[in-house]
Amino acid sequence: MGWLQRSASDTQVTHRDRLWLYVVAAIIMLLLVIPTFIVIPMSFSDSQYLEFPPSNWSVRWYDEYFGSSKWMRATVTSFQIGVLTMLVATPLGTAAAYALFVSGHRAARAVFMFLITPMIVPVILIAIGAFYAFGRVGLNNTITGLVLAHTVLAAPLVMIVITASLRTYDLNQELVARSLGASRLKAFFAITLPQIKFSVVTAALLSFLTSFDEVIIAIFVSGGVNATLTKHMFAALRDYIDPTIAAISTIMVLVSSVLLLATQFIGNREK
Numbered sequence: 221m222g223w224l225q226r227s228a229s230d231t232q233v234t235h236r237d238r239l240w241l242y243v244v245a246a247i248i249m250l251l252l253v254i255p256t257f258i259v260i261p262m263s264f265s266d267s268q269y270l271e272f273p274p275s276n277w278s279v280r281w282y283d284e285y286f287g288s289s290k291w292m293r294a295t296v297t298s299f300q301i302g303v304l305t306m307l308v309a310t311p312l313g314t315a316a317a318y319a320l321f322v323s324g325h326r327a328a329r330a331v332f333m334f335l336i337t338p339m340i341v342p343v344i345l346i347a348i349g350a351f352y353a354f355g356r357v358g359l360n361n362t363i364t365g366l367v368l369a370h371t372v373l374a375a376p377l378v379m380i381v382i383t384a385s386l387r388t389y390d391l392n393q394e395l396v397a398r399s400l401g402a403s404r405l406k407a408f409f410a411i412t413l414p415q416i417k418f419s420v421v422t423a424a425l426l427s428f429l430t431s432f433d434e435v436i437i438a439i440f441v442s443g444g445v446n447a448t449l450t451k452h453m454f455a456a457l458r459d460y461i462d463p464t465i466a467a468i469s470t471i472m473v474l475v476s477s478v479l480l481l482a483t484q485f486i487g488n489r490e491k
Contacts, residue, residue, distance in 0.1 A: 232419065234405060262274065262466040263466035264281075268463070269463065270466060281463045288393075291452065291464065291468070294448060294452045299432070301431055304363070305370040306425075306428040308367060310378055312371065313377070317383045318386065321409065335375070335376060338372050339376045346369070347369075350365070359441075361441070362439055366438065366446065367431075375425070375427075378427060389412065393411050394408065432472070435450035449468065
């Protein structure tokens with residue numbers, strides 16, 4: 221147990237002093253992970269109902285998922301919306317974060333807080349507002365409407381990630397490039413963007429996952445052939461018990477985990 225006496229940081233705080241923090245963190249992580257450990261075995265059950273632990277093991281619900289045109293169409297729609305949201309939210313959020321960071325204006329902080337309010341207000345309010353606004357212009361049940369609504373949720377995340385990255389970046393490097401004749405736009409793409417590209421990739425990933433996992437706005441705005449995977453999952457859980465959703469949840473966890481691990485791998489290679 222000698223590690224308890226070691227310093228946990230550059231200060232004199234030891235691991236023993238932080239033991240309570242480690243215990244709290246372990247409990248929180250356990251509570252977050254337990255639902256996943258329950259859902260994954262349930263997806264391999266042979267029962268017609270959600271059963272844990274499974275009495276018989278089978279991959280029938282994975283066959284049901286991959287063999288269903290309804291589920292496949294919803295999956296393609298979710299991926300399509302996620303990618304489009306990523307392509308819209310990432311440049312918008314990056315541009316907004318950069319503009320506010322370099323402006324130096326006193327109102328920049330207030331504008332930043334205003335732009336990230338979609339993260340603060342309940343998503344149900346955004347969903348209701350989007351439903352009525354899109355209803356007037358015919359964007360309900362469309363890919364465009366979903367991408368716009370999901371961009372509202374994803375762009376603030378991009379802004380926070382990019383702003384945090386810019387705070388560790390020496391802006392004088394860009395100023396030197398501009399003093400040598402480069403325009404602000406050229407200096408940004410040639411000097412600043414290459415140094416914050418890992419944060420941009422991370423922000424893009426978060427944008428995709430925000431859209432891919434979102435369900436509340438999808439319930440209000442999506443429908444018909446443009447219904448998302450999460451909306452179909454919610455309907456399956458609400459209207460009838462379909463164990464297929466356990467298999468889909470497992471696949472979604474796998475996709476999210478692979479993307480996160482890939483981002484970390486890219487980040488480690490950049491160091």
